[in-house]
Amino acid sequence: MFAKKVLFGIIIIVVLLSVSINGSFAVEHSMEITHALDKASSKTSSTTTPRLSDEQIRQVLVQRIDDWHIGVGIVVGIVSPEGRRIISYGKTGQENGSTVDQKTVFEIGSITKVFTSLLLTDMIARGEVKLDDPVAKYLPSDVKVPERDGKKITLRDLAQQVSGLPRLPSNLAPKDGNNPYNDYSTEQLFQFLSNYQLTRAIGSQYEYSNLGVGLLGEALARRAGKDYASLVNERIFNVLKMSSSNINTTTDMQRRLAVGHNAKLQAVPSWTWKSQALAGAGGLRSDMDDLLNFMAAHAGLSSSPLKAAMKQMLAKPVTTGNPNLDIALGWHILKHKDGSKLVWHNGGTGGYRSFAGFNPKTKTAVVVLSNVGDEKGVDDLGRHILDTRYELMEKPQAARQPTEIKIDPKTYTSFVGNYQLDVGPIIKITQEGDALFAQQDNMPKEQIFAEDARKFFSKLQDAQISFDADINGKSPSLLVHVVQGTFPGKRVEELLASAEKASIKKESSAPITSKAFDQYVGKYQLAPSFIISLYRQDDRYFAQATNQPPFEMAAQDKTHFDLPAVNAKITINLDSSDKAISLTLHQGGANQVAKRIE
Structure with a gap:
């Protein structure tokens, strides 16, 4: 989605100011987890914490749905040595919805990764299979899985x-940004792998x-000789009596499927998986009864x-780089300072949010399911x-609700074009019939709607775009308004052409040799979870930041x-022996130093 994940500068700001490692399956069509690493309260040091009553939990649900308006229907399930408890409140849909319960089906997003x-x-x-088998062993022989330093990517x-x-x-x-994984094929997956170069x-x-x-x-599906849906049905769902769990929903599951909603509580389409190339990352749907069967087995409350x-999944976890969070096989492990642990995963799609976790010591497991694709209101509970x-989270501030107006679509022609943000990527504005769209680099396009003659907004997130007055029939610049702030961008058709010419000219003058650049190759840490990697491909130089695509660097001289592509500069900082010890990222008026760590 446009401007939600802009490159380098804004992401750096988010990392430095946030206590979370962000990346949400719901927000960016990405199926990703949001690592909710909230600091645990120090009000008690006891590892035995009070049990919430059903009524206390229900009041939280009522508050979040009726008062805070961050939910439509929420189901909470708890399984412990004392038995099962299910507390639910709300509806399967804003309009004509029925009451949610333990049989309501939800998309569970990235919890699929645990399966x-x-x-x-x-x-x-x-x-x-073996844990340390190369993944290439189970792919077609013509797929070139990237390697580095003589090491192959393994299943582990x-x-x-x-x-x-x-x-x-x-x-x-x-093709459809509201259904982002449906048409991504195994051929595309294998093509990407065969052309990708690892940066670390x-x-x-x-x-x-x-x-x-x-x-x-x-x-794994190829090793078993069947598709992913058939494999998970056979090996897990049938074994644990999870008859309401699947990728391709049955007629009965479809009847019980809650309507998904975006953060503004507007109904959105469910995701489908015509191609199952990435289904193992987030394609499953399930209900509370089934998920409690699954979690009871993980918590040691039932035998299977x-x-x-399941026990092997938790063996030999590794650090994520955050001292409070490790990752095992699939599961994340949140560690309290007193040594206690919570094993968990969450998930989100365009219209749903989910959490599943358990406490190994108390053998208590919790599942929370919501039919709103917003990270607020599920994980913390x-x-x-x-x-x-x-x-628990505090009451979120209400976002401004713009009102859509009708304007003449002929005026859109002055907005159409590419705009380079001062700190971030290019935003592409296009028109299709009477509709206007915004698209960020490597992200799905999203329709934007007029709230006045020159200001447009997203119906899927809290983001707006304002266009400046025309010059010669074209808007020369825009402002992107998102949660992180307001970011200006300039029309760049001509600027891109001149930048490309300048880059060619600079490369031809060879201000630095490939051999000399090799001493800079490595990783530079700007923040605990934000690293810039420098590498070379033949005579071309690249920088790649955490969770970003690579960008080519044009050498000005030996160190600049x-x-x-992102309107930024990098300076290599050398010690007295001309060894690279850090770099400085210059962007948006800020100069930020990243220390070399590798």
Whole structure:
């Protein structure tokens, strides 16, 4: 979606100011987790926390739906040695919805990754695969899986999200931005893998990757000789008596499927998976009864043939780079300072949000399901029920609600074009018939709607675009208004052409040799979860930031480089022996130093 994940500058600001590692399946059509690393309250040091009553939980749901308006229908399930409890409130839809309950079906997004990792450990137990097998072993021979330093990406690397693969493949360009994974094919997946170059050592750094876990699901399905949906049905759903869980919903499941809603509580289409290339990362739907069966087995409250495979999932977790969070196989492990742990995963799609977690010590598990695709209001409740030292969120501030007006679509022609943000990517404005669209680099396009003659807004998120007055029939610039702030951008058709010419001219003058640049190749840390990697491909130089695509660098001299695609510059800082010790990122008037770590 436009401007929600702008490159380098704005992302850096978010990382520095936030206590979370962001990346949400719901917000960016990405299936990604939002690592909710809220600081646990220090009001009690006891590892035994008060149990919330059903009425207390229900009052939280009533508040979030009726007062805060961040939910439509929410179902909470708890399973413990004392038995099962299910508390629900709200409707399956804003209009003509029925009451949600334990049989209501929801999309569960990235919780699917836990099922994919369980398939992995089950197949290990059966002797079908090994944890450290290269993933290439289970893909067609003509697929070139990227390698680095003589090391291959393994099944373990994919499950623990340390493969070095990016969050999403750059060739994900859905025909329908509201259904982003439906038409992404295995051919596209294999094409991306065969052309991608890793920017860091395999296993060296955690990076949440829907691509990586989707690839894991594809590889396991190919090893089993069936598609992912059939494999998870056979190996997990049938074993745990989860008859209301699937990718391709049955007629009965479809009848019970809650209507999905965006953050503005507007109904949105459900996601479908005509191609299952990345289904292992986020394609499943389920209901509360089924998910409590699943969680009871993980918490040790019920026995099943999958018991050993579930135990192996938690063996030998690795750090994510955050001292409070590790990752095992699929599951994330949130650690309290007193040594207690919560095992959890969350998920989100365009219209749904979910949380599943358990406390291994108390053998208590919690699932929270919502039919609103907003990160607010689900994760914190799940953690709080498991351990009340993790506090509930405060009431969110109400977002301004713009009103759509009708204007003459002929005026759109002056807005159409490409605009380079001062700190971020290019925003592409296009017109299709009477509709205007905005699209950020490598993201789905999104329709925007007029609230006055020159200001437009998104109906899916809190974002607006204002266009400046025309010059010679074209708007020369715009302002993008998002949660992080307001960011100006200039029309760039002519600027891009001149930048490309300048880049060619600079390269031809060879201000730095490839051999000399090699001493700069490595990783530079700007923040705990934000690293800029420099690397070379033949005689071309690239910079790639965490969760971003690579951008080519044009050398000005030995230590100064331009990044014209994102309107930024990089200076390499040398010590007395001419060794690179850090870099400075110049962008949007800020100069930020990143220390070399590799």
